[in-house]
């Protein structure tokens with residue numbers, strides 16, 4: 281049998297896993313969640329959730345993957361609990377759903393890179409028209425999916441690892457250039473102040489819920505992406521310190537994204553940061569105007585750099601989203617990697633077509649469902665996001681921790697972590713992971729899952 285592929289070293293694994301974590305979530309979503317959630321008060325909560333709640337889940341996923349050297353479905357079987365492999369199947373489904381809409385947004389970002397390279401600053405005002413030009417955004421999306429599939433088809437060390445080792449350091453470099461440049465803009469300081477001064481009175485239950493969901497999605501947890509990547513890691517890898525580095529990179533990049541974005545907004549609004557409505561369209565509608573006012577040449581460079589950065593961040597995430605179903609097809613269904621990659625990529629691209637059409641082009645997909653108690657219909661793209669990321673990920677995280685603590689059992693989890701980290705057993709970290717995986721994570725994630733279900737789909741008001 282052909283060997284399964286492996287990361288060649290620790291840096292390769294961390295670059296790939298941090299690449300999965302750092303994505304549209306950090307740069308597209310995080311800053312507007314901050315803007316809507318009390319500035320630094322949100323940032324502080326987000327950081328706490330990343331380390332207290334998400335970190336133990338990440339450690340568990342990596343340990344399950346490394347122990348079994350299997351895809352998320354095969355992993356549960358390999359541990360001797362085939363009935364629990366439905367968790368892995370749910371993860372594969374979540375991967376398909378998330379990638380189908382994520383690729384659409386990544387395609388928009390890549391298209392903006394092309395448009396701004398050619399100095400088309402009006403694109404922000406014409407965002408509605410832009411996303412409804414299916415031929416054009418469809419082609420950008422197709423290019424993005426092709427790039428993703430190409431990398432994944434090259435395997436673990438020659439594809440995913442190699443691409444991540446190039447893309448991640450480049451991304452950090454571009455980010456630093458943009459942060460430094462944004463600091464030199466007029467009114468930058470007002471933006472930073474808005475970002476870094478906590479407004480605790482803005483915090484309510486809804487904001488806490490958003491911070492939790494954002495941290496979980498941002499760290500790519502709950503669908504077995506890290507079980508999959510963990511299965512390519514060597515036994516002498518220290519899972520605890522690797523997971524810590526991945527978490528720090530992800531939180532650090534989200535933080536830097538805020539440092540870059542708020543000065544841009546302050547510059548554009550001449551200091552009146554609070555007047556800008558944060559929302560999903562924000563980056564696409566508002567930022568091109570800010571770039572334009574930097575002047576034709578600088579604006580073009582900074583604008584193109586920004587959207588290239590966003591595209592790179594998205595690419596390392598789409599790679600991991602595609603790798604989950606591909607690993608399943610390769611390990612369980614014994615399909616050749618190249619066939620699996622191209623077939624699944626095409627399938628997901630087609631699954632994304634309704635999302636592409638759901639911003640006005642097709643009335644059916646634009647007004648796709650009206651949830652119980654909701655005033656307005658939800659379009660297809662948002663609907664897939666609500667199912668794939670908001671519902672299936674916390675449910676997956678809940679089940680993975682329940683499984684690890686009560687079915688596989690903690691001593692087995694500890695045993696796996698100890699391999700590569702002698703001295704783990706009996707340490708404070710072990711006690712914390714034990715507590716979190718047995719009680720804290722299942723409780724919090726179970727509650728998030730139920731709240732999402734009841735609130736989002738059935739109109740029960742909690743907040």
Ligand code: PFF
Nearest residue numbers: 301303304305497498500505
């Ligand atoms: N973490 C990615 C982001 O923040 O954009 C999204 C993501 C990638 C979620 C991979 C889940 C996943 F398995």
